[in-house]
Amino acid sequence: MxxxxxxxxxxxxxxxxxxxxxxxxxxxxxxxxxxxxxxxxxxxxxxxxxxxxxxxxxxxxxxxxxxxxxxxxxxxxxxxxxxxxxxxxxxxxxxxxxxxxxxxxxxxxxxxxxxxxxxxxxxxxxxxxxAGSGRPPTLFAASPPGRHLFVVEGLLDALLGSCYGMDGVAGVGGPLSQLSPSQLARLALGGVRELTLLPAHDEAGRAGVLAVLEHAESPDCSCIEVFVVDPAMMAGARDLAELVRRAGTRALTELNSWRMEGEVYRTVLVPWQ
CATH class of the missing domain: 3.90.980.10 (DNA primase, catalytic core, N-terminal domain)
Structure with missing residues (x-):
C-alpha cells in the first residue's frame, strides 16, 4: 500500500x-x-x-x-x-x-x-x-567547473587560485581522501572529464591521492581521468597559498606542465617517497 x-x-x-x-x-x-x-x-x-x-x-x-x-x-x-x-x-x-x-x-x-x-x-x-551539520557533500567550487577541474585541500586555496585566474578550481575542505566516490560521480554527471589533484608533499597527501584514485575506479566515475601535480615541483610548498608566497603567481600557470597521470604517480612515485 x-x-x-x-x-x-x-x-x-x-x-x-x-x-x-x-x-x-x-x-x-x-x-x-x-x-x-x-x-x-x-x-x-x-x-x-x-x-x-x-x-x-x-x-x-x-x-x-x-x-x-x-x-x-x-x-x-x-x-x-x-x-x-x-x-x-x-x-x-x-x-x-x-x-x-x-x-x-x-x-x-x-x-x-x-x-x-x-x-x-x-x-x-x-x-x-x-556550521550546522558539518561539511556539505559537494565540493567547494570557487569557479564553475568545465571539462577540467583542479582540486585542492583548502577552501581559501580554491578562492586564491580563482583570484589569480585559475579556471575551474575547487576545494575539499580537508585532506584529499575526503573526496568521495559520490562526489566524483556527481562531477562526472556535471561534465568533468579531467581532475588534477594538488596534494601536500607528505604522507597524508600521498594517502589522499591513492584514495581518490581508488574512488575513481568506480563505474560511475570511469569517464574521469585523474592527474596529479608532482609535489616535488611545488618548491616545498604544502598548499597553493604557500606556493604563491614562495614562487609567485607565475607558478600557477605552470601547474599543467607539472602534472602526471594518476597511475604513473601510483606506480612510480609512491613506492619511493
Missing part, C-alpha cells in the same frame, strides 16, 4: 521554513562581509593579505568576518533575520569570534552552510570548522 502524501499545509510550512533558512544564510553572508571590509575587520584583512590575496581583491571575495556573537546577532536582527533561527542553524558560535568565515555554496549558488578558517591548526582535518 502506497504511503499517503503529506498534507498541503505541512508542505507549505516546510517550504516556508526552508526559505527562512536561506534568508538567514544570505543575511549572515552580507553581515560578515560588511564586517570584513569595515574597521572591525582590519586584522582579518591583514591575515588574508599575508595568506596571499592581493588587497584589491578583498571586496570581491565571498568571505566575511565574525567579531563576536553579539555583533553577528545584532546585525542579523537589523536585517530582519531572527537570531533564534541563526542559532538553530548553528551559525552563532562563540568559537568563531575573530575568525574569517565564508559561505559554502552549491553549483547553483545557493548557500548550504558556512565555514570558519583556522589557519593556525596544524592538523588539516581541523583547518576549517563548519
Amino acid at each position: 502506497l504511503a499517503s502524501a503529506p498534507p498541503a499545509d505541512t508542505i507549505v510550512e516546510g517550504l516556508a521554513r526552508r526559505q527562512r533558512r536561506l534568508c538567514v544564510l544570505e543575511a549572515m553572508r552580507d553581515a560578515t562581509h560588511r564586517a570584513l571590509l569595515g574597521p572591525v575587520g582590519r586584522h582579518a584583512r591583514d591575515a588574508l593579505i599575508e595568506w596571499g590575496f592581493p588587497e584589491p581583491s578583498l571586496p570581491g571575495l565571498d568571505l566575511g568576518y565574525v567579531p563576536d556573537p553579539a555583533f553577528l546577532t545584532r546585525e542579523l536582527e537589523r536585517s530582519g533575520a531572527l537570531a533564534s533561527e541563526a542559532e538553530d542553524a548553528g551559525l552563532i558560535q562563540p568559537t568563531w569570534s575573530g575568525r574569517v568565515v565564508g559561505p559554502w555554496r552549491n553549483e547553483h549558488g545557493r548557500i548550504l552552510t558556512f565555514f570558519a578558517w583556522r589557519p593556525e591548526r596544524a592538523d588539516r582535518l581541523d583547518r576549517y570548522a563548519f
Whole structure:
C-alpha cells in the first residue's frame, strides 16, 4: 500500500521554513562581509593579505568576518533575520569570534552552510570548522567547473587560485581522501572529464591521492581521468597559498606542465617517497 502524501499545509510550512533558512544564510553572508571590509575587520584583512590575496581583491571575495556573537546577532536582527533561527542553524558560535568565515555554496549558488578558517591548526582535518551539520557533500567550487577541474585541500586555496585566474578550481575542505566516490560521480554527471589533484608533499597527501584514485575506479566515475601535480615541483610548498608566497603567481600557470597521470604517480612515485 502506497504511503499517503503529506498534507498541503505541512508542505507549505516546510517550504516556508526552508526559505527562512536561506534568508538567514544570505543575511549572515552580507553581515560578515560588511564586517570584513569595515574597521572591525582590519586584522582579518591583514591575515588574508599575508595568506596571499592581493588587497584589491578583498571586496570581491565571498568571505566575511565574525567579531563576536553579539555583533553577528545584532546585525542579523537589523536585517530582519531572527537570531533564534541563526542559532538553530548553528551559525552563532562563540568559537568563531575573530575568525574569517565564508559561505559554502552549491553549483547553483545557493548557500548550504558556512565555514570558519583556522589557519593556525596544524592538523588539516581541523583547518576549517563548519556550521550546522558539518561539511556539505559537494565540493567547494570557487569557479564553475568545465571539462577540467583542479582540486585542492583548502577552501581559501580554491578562492586564491580563482583570484589569480585559475579556471575551474575547487576545494575539499580537508585532506584529499575526503573526496568521495559520490562526489566524483556527481562531477562526472556535471561534465568533468579531467581532475588534477594538488596534494601536500607528505604522507597524508600521498594517502589522499591513492584514495581518490581508488574512488575513481568506480563505474560511475570511469569517464574521469585523474592527474596529479608532482609535489616535488611545488618548491616545498604544502598548499597553493604557500606556493604563491614562495614562487609567485607565475607558478600557477605552470601547474599543467607539472602534472602526471594518476597511475604513473601510483606506480612510480609512491613506492619511493
